[in-house]
Amino acid sequence: MAWGLALRASARAKGAYVLVCGMVDVRYYDIGDVPYGYQEVSMNKEAIVSSKAPAALGPYSSAVKVGDTLYLSGQLGLDPMTNELKDGVEAQAEQALTNIAAILGEVGATMQQVVKSTVLLADINDFAAVNEVYAGHFEAPYPARSAFQVAALPKGALVEIEVIAVL
Incomplete structure (x- = not known):
């Protein structure tokens, strides 16, 4: 203040x-x-869920829509039917991207509307393998992207991917 x-x-x-x-x-x-202090800006945010993607693992939303922007929480390679991780980094990356596509589909969006992604890896040496899977889900112009190695991911996952899409 x-x-x-x-x-x-x-x-x-x-x-x-x-x-x-x-x-x-x-x-x-x-x-x-401007009144003394801060100017308030109203914001309508809507939680988005998909029965075709795993439920959030904690007190957060799988995705939140604010205006024409959709913010997706990080998606693991969890099978939505079993809630179990797929085996291997490629299979987990494929499932994470499939989960992302399912959530985007709930608001009528596609992977082509993704403008930013963040890839979290348990082992940076898996970057090339994940990159190959990732490339199969996007077309040029590709989203801006960051990739990091992290100490650990939920449920012992090997990869987590989050995205921001403009609707």
Whole structure:
């Protein structure tokens, strides 16, 4: 709160504008139009679930839609029927991407609408194998992507993939 108040005071002194950021929009307001403190931005968020993908493993949503953007939680290579991990990194990557496609399908989206992905690997040496599977699910222009080795993944998974799609 102190930062917001300092920003407002600084902007008033210079006769400038205040930048107000929210999850769904960014607006510039003339300093005279901004009430003291923070400007509230309304946000409608909707949880998205699919019977064709595994349920969340904890207190989070498999996906959340905000405006025209869909944020998917990381998907493991879990078979939605058995809730068991597939065997091997390639099979887990294939299942994770299949789960992602199923969740996207719930809002009428496809893998081509994915703009950003993050791949988490239990072993970075599996990068090439996962990359080969990954390439089979996307076409150019490919989504922006990050890939990391992590200490461990839930349920002892070998790979986890999360994405952001624009609807």
